[in-house]
Amino acid sequence: MLERLVAYLDSVKARDPAPRSRWEVLTYPGVWAVGYHRIAHWLFEAELFFLARLVNHWSRMFTAIDIHPGAKIGKNFFIDHGFSVIGETAEIGDNVTIYQCVTLGGTNPTNGKGGKRHPTISDDVIIGSGAQVIGPITVGRRARIGANAVVTDEVPEGATMIGLKARSTLVPAEEWVKEFIPYGTPCDDPCESTRELGRDCIEKLENELKQLRAEVTALRAEREPVRRSGTED
Template sequence: MFKRMKEDIHVVFDQDPAARSAFEIVLTYAGLHAVWGYRVAHWLHQRRLFFLARAVSQLIRFLTGIEIHPGAQIGRRLFIDHGSGVVIGETCIIGDDVTLYQGVTLGGTGKEKGKRHPTLGNNVLVASGAKVLGSITLGDNAKVGAGSVVLKDVPPNSTVVGIPGTIVVQNGVKVTKKLDHDNLPDPVKDKCDMLERKIAVLQEEVARLRELNKEQVKEEQ
């Protein structure tokens, strides 16, 4: 238990440049408190003490603004940065070294039974306000841009941005943990730019055909 707690403190130092001391992290980091509270609730949930597990998780939600269902399966060194508004559903499976920012939802899409929440591999990063919904899988080293809505599986080493989420292939290069939130690719803008270029080409072609038609009319006269 103490080894896990030490890991959790170290991952905050690794991921948050604002962290100054272990004392400050233990006392003031809501994401850390939520993870530790989840572990207590998950321990109760595994022993079928469902009411107590839910009571603990709701207490942690009240104190931190982060809701983690005690039935979720979470690996080691989960880092929740800021954390307010984060929701992790009951059937979520989260690997090791995952980073979640504020406002992230790992939720379902309806009232379906069974596995209905996402599975996140190792080294996954989900940025602020992103929604990952349904029984889908985000592969190892996947990244989700801020405000994105992801409804389909994401291959390993890929970045997803936009609504709905669009995969930006990384040409086989392993994705790092660093994500430039203010410099994300915009697939919608790229598509609009492509359509504008096609329209310009078509307009030129129409103008050429009109001139050609005028010349034919003159010749006939």
């Protein structure tokens, strides 16, 4: 058990440059929230629902993170900062990272039955600050959800989702990155190439504008003698 705890703390430290030691990681509210959830989920599985809720209630007061006891969470789940909410039927894979104020929320079932209402988050997913992932959808492996994105549809493996309602960017994460990206938002070479394309478009528009101005000036110069001759007559 101690080895598993050390491995978990090391996995958090690998994703966050702030802590200088494992002891610092132990002060993180997200680490405590996951620990309390392990207890609450064990009680929930044993159908001791009231006790599970008590543990969940204490955890929410202590960490400002609300994880329903019924949620299923894999290995090395890291919540960086607090104020996140994870619903009852949410399923989270291994090595998932979420930042503050994230909601893994449910939708109201049309048939009136509980059922699967919350998302399934696959392995190695990163969810940025303030993102809302809603409904019984699946977020594919290694996907990235950008800050404040609202996701209500299936997310392909390796996709990067941004916006309201979230859409996939033109940066295919599955082709150029296999490792952890802080905050779930890539900003290296692919973005740089996109910026270069933007600069090229701006330069092209500026050149066209200069050409149009030159043509307008030439037309004015041609009309000026005609105006003068008309005035002399």
